[in-house]
Structure formats: structure tokens, C-alpha cells
Amino acid sequence: MSNLRGRLDGAWWPCSRDLTQELSALADTLDPLWGRVTRIAINPLHWPPVPLKVPVSGHVVKVGRLTELDPHQILLSSYTAGRWDLLVIPPETSAPAAARLMAAASGSAHSATTASSLMAAEQALHGGSEAADRGRDREEKGAADGSGHFGRPGRTT
Template sequence: MTTTLDGTANRALTLGLPARLSLTPKTTLAGRLDGAWWPRSRDLAAELPALADALEGRWGRITRVLVNPAHWPVVPHKVAVTGHLLHVGWFTEQDPDKIILLSYTTGRCDLLVIPPETEPASAARLLTAAALPGSTLAAGSLMSGEAATSRRIREARNGEDAWESEGGAAPAPQPHPVMHSAAHPVVGARMIPLPEHTGR
């Protein structure tokens, strides 16, 4: 996807695509989030129509959106969506990883906003975690938790790559959980065969 200097995506590539979205199932368990949204760009004018359309069946007509401008280069005052105008406001006090959508009929919908450049595996984990009913995790907590998870996965992968680059076929040796973490297997040691059992 091509990107302009102000960070907005080429709208021709974004418009008309369905919103990438997960919503909590209908339940009496109220959580801090109602799901997650993974936009394809940081262009609100291009991304909001598909989101509003996707939410209309469950939340009714979305009339107002609130964002933190930290992750959005341009925050338009109004965005044309199917059949009406969507009013957009911003607050620097709002969690930058969250978007709030307001509807006259159903009330308020709070969604985690997954950055467009997020790797698909990481985005899938966030889409699932944000849609858990009754979760008390805030948007910022989910993002920082996922950052830590992604970092551990990268470190583990880099360890395997280093082992394979040295000609090993098995995974890199891990220290024994009971032994000191500085303990390492002895390199170059050979196995001494045991004498065969003769049955005597």
C-alpha cells in the first residue's frame, strides 16, 4: 500500500474493502472493550466508512467517533459514510490505542485499534484477546502485553536460527530448569558406551 507524506494511505486501495474487526459475543459479562479493529491505514476518512457499515447491524447507526490524534495524522471533522455523515472528535486524554463509537440506538462501542503495520499473527492474537467477554484489560495493556509476547517469540526464533546456522539439526540446547542458568552443555564431549548386558 502506498503512503503519502502525511501518513495517509492511497484511498483507492482502501475504500470498498471490509473492516477487519472482532466483537465480543452478546453476553451479560461487561468488559472494558467491545472488540478490536485492525485498519489498513492511518487515514480515518478512508477507514471509517467500512467500520461504520460493519457495526451498523449490531450497534445501529454510528453517528460520532472519538479518537486520540497520536496515531492519526489527520482527524477530519466529518466523514461521509453510507447514508449520513459521521462526526469525528479527538481527545488527547483518551487511550491512543482505542476508538470510541457512539450510536443513538445502542450507546457506546469501545474498540482496541491495532496498528495497520502489525504482523498478521500478532494482530490475530489481539483481535482474539480484545473480544473476550468480561475482560478487564484496557487497550494499552493489551498492546504492551502483545509487544512483550512478540519480543519473546522473536528472541526464541533468533535462538533457533543461530543454532541452525552452526549446522545443528536439533533445537538449541536449553539450560536445565533446576541447574544454574549459566550451566551449558559440554561441547565436544563423547558418549562412553555401556557394556552389554549378558544376563548373568
């Protein structure tokens, strides 16, 4: 179930490492936009602990731990729209770095780029010099609903 294609549909920038809260908010936001999220898969490397299920408005979403999945990626499934592969931007990332990563993950020029290669390129080009105040960065990120997600909702597989 790993993403051998390397294609990303966008990015997700959670506010914290509380995966139960963050995944619930993400699925709740995406349900009306992309169709009901039925399953989420994440590599547990950067996310201890990973919940087995998360509550979403009106239903529960199962969460899988896939060590073969890129550790900087999340996979969301839906009966309606298929599969989405999103780059996971760490919560502590500065707003300028997150904006660059979101643009790169959703840009058509990078459709064959893996999540880990985008994270490595960001680190190589900009290093850790942008570890700015997290509260200010979250206000500047530009997501009107505060969910921390960004992507291309139209792709299905």
C-alpha cells in the same frame, strides 16, 4: 469521556492510516449490525490528521479528537446501541499478532484490560519479530468483509 472502565468490546484492524477512508468503511460496516454510528472519538497521537467528519452511506458521522482517550482505542457511539470501545490494531501489525490482539480484546477474561495494556503485553511477549508482509497478512486475517473489525456487538451502555 475517557474509558475509565478499561472495558473493550472488541478490536478494529484498519488496512491503512487513511483515517477518513478507514472510519467511513468501519461505520458503514457497523451501521447495519450495531445500529447507526453517530459519533466517533479517537486519540490523535497515532493518527495525524484526524478528520472532523466522515461520510457513511446515507449520513455523515462526526469525529472527535480526545487526547484523554487511550491512544490504542477508538470510541463509537450510536443512539440505538450506546457506546463501543474498540482496541485499534495498527495497520502494519502482522496477521498472527492481530489475531492474538483481536482475541484478547474480545475475550471475556480481558474485559477489564485497557487497550494500551494489551498492546504492551503483545509487544513484551512477541516483540517486533512478526512484521511480516502486509499484503499477505491482510488476506489471512479472517474478516470476510475486509473491514478489519471484530468484536461483540451485543454490549450497550
